[in-house]
Amino acid sequence: MAENIFEIEKIVRKNISNLKAYSSARDEYQGTRGIFLDANENSFGSLIHNEYNFNRYPDPHQKLLKEKIADIEQINVENIFLGNGSDEAIDLLFRAFAEPNMDKVLYCPPTYGMYEVSANINAVEIIEVPLTADFELDIEKILPHLTNPNLKLIFLCSPNNPTSNTLNVKNIETILKTFKGIVVIDEAYQDFSKQISWVKNLSNYPNLVVLKTFSKAWGMANLRLGMALADSKIIDIYNKIKPPYNVNGETQRLMLEGFENKSRKYRAVDDIIAEREKLIDRLKNFSFIKHIYPSETNFILVKVENANLLYDYLISKQIIIRNRHTTLLCENCVRITIGTNMENMMLLKALESF
Ligand SMILES: Cc1ncc(COP(=O)(O)O)c(C=O)c1O
Structure with missing residues (x-):
């Protein structure tokens, strides 16, 4: 302690x-059966008719x-x-x-x-x-x-x-x-x-x-x-x-x-971490990349020669990353979310022509 x-x-x-x-109303009566005339909901139903009772307040x-x-x-x-x-x-x-x-x-x-x-x-x-x-x-x-x-x-x-x-x-x-x-x-x-x-x-x-x-x-x-x-x-x-x-x-x-699909989360985490490590390895080969900070997240922070130029270039290729150049201690840094294998490949391909 x-x-x-x-x-x-x-x-x-x-x-x-x-x-x-x-x-x-749902604090004062918590039962689920009965005729509910306590919460001024629309008793006639909602715009969408299905079993989910959109006309009723949630728990x-x-x-x-x-x-x-x-x-x-x-x-x-x-x-x-x-x-x-x-x-x-x-x-x-x-x-x-x-x-x-x-x-x-x-x-x-x-x-x-x-x-x-x-x-x-x-x-x-x-x-x-x-x-x-x-x-x-x-x-x-x-x-x-x-x-x-x-x-x-x-x-x-x-x-x-x-x-x-x-x-x-x-x-x-x-x-x-x-x-x-x-x-x-x-x-x-x-x-x-x-x-x-x-x-x-x-x-x-x-x-x-x-x-x-x-x-x-x-x-x-x-x-x-x-x-x-x-x-x-x-x-x-x-x-x-x-x-x-x-x-x-x-x-x-x-x-x-x-x-119900909890295992998908664990798989996604494994896949993202594997992609992260692959992407870091490939990025190391570009001379305009000055430093890749170690990552324990689903993104990487990368110091480059000129973050503004890189950001604008990638936007022109419809690849959107986050420019952190004006953030304290992050001069010329960009933040890149780890994408799918295909997305990361397209990022790398675009970087080859930068
Ligand atoms: C550190 C951190 N905390 C919280 C959030 C926001 O999470 P939520 O989507 O649950 O509001 C973010 C979103 O980017 C984040 O980076």
Whole structure:
């Protein structure tokens, strides 16, 4: 057990502590049989006639889906929050724990852009502690901030987007043990990495929130489903403040259907990793490629001679990559998602004529 004495009551915003959560029709009556005249739905049906009852609100607690996820992640349903993408899980943390125009968030650029956007939407001051030149946490520069009473949230992305590396475990442990606010570890890309998931540590750290998404390895980006896994006290707060029907019924149904084909996910991860290694090998032969950073994700960060020129050239060939040239520490870098074998071959063919 970690030494950190984390008290959630001390960091949750007062208005959230005092909040009386909205009680939806489906909260007040949870049976599935009867004549439902309680939610002002359209009793005559919907635009689409099938067995899925689009005219009815979905389960606000996503019970069946959470039971399945609990089984997969080897945790309890009480430790799971499901959101409209992990972006919703990020935003709700600000609303729960960071007082606008008073509290602060810390993250380490270059990293996923939504931490900054969510902080700005919620009027929360940002402390940026850039990664070191080798994309590691600059722990000596982070430590002095951990005792700042207004620092409520720390976002760590591991494996990190766009640098594609995992962050040093010892440094993360130090932060988890020292900081008395919420430490978020965004594991959107963890499936592609050798690093084991921090979910295994949830019982050791009551201040830990692990973010996961179904948009990457699971191949379900269109459904918009992400999750926060944490101590039940943190999940209770999520549930108190989330919009009642934040995960739509089709997403719940289709994800449950998708779980029937779980083996496809594992195969896709293996295929993507194999393609990643092949692509890295081939890219090494181009003289305009200066460095390919080691990747534990489904993308690679590549330093080239002139990122703007390369980006424009590939666009002219209708191959779209991400230009990260203006991102901190990523001068002349591009981020390339690993495609199918055919897509990667076409990328390589185009690069031959660059
Ligand atoms: C690190 C990271 N976290 C979260 C997300 C967003 O995930 P979702 O699709 O679940 O909102 C992304 C998307 O690119 C990401 O790179």
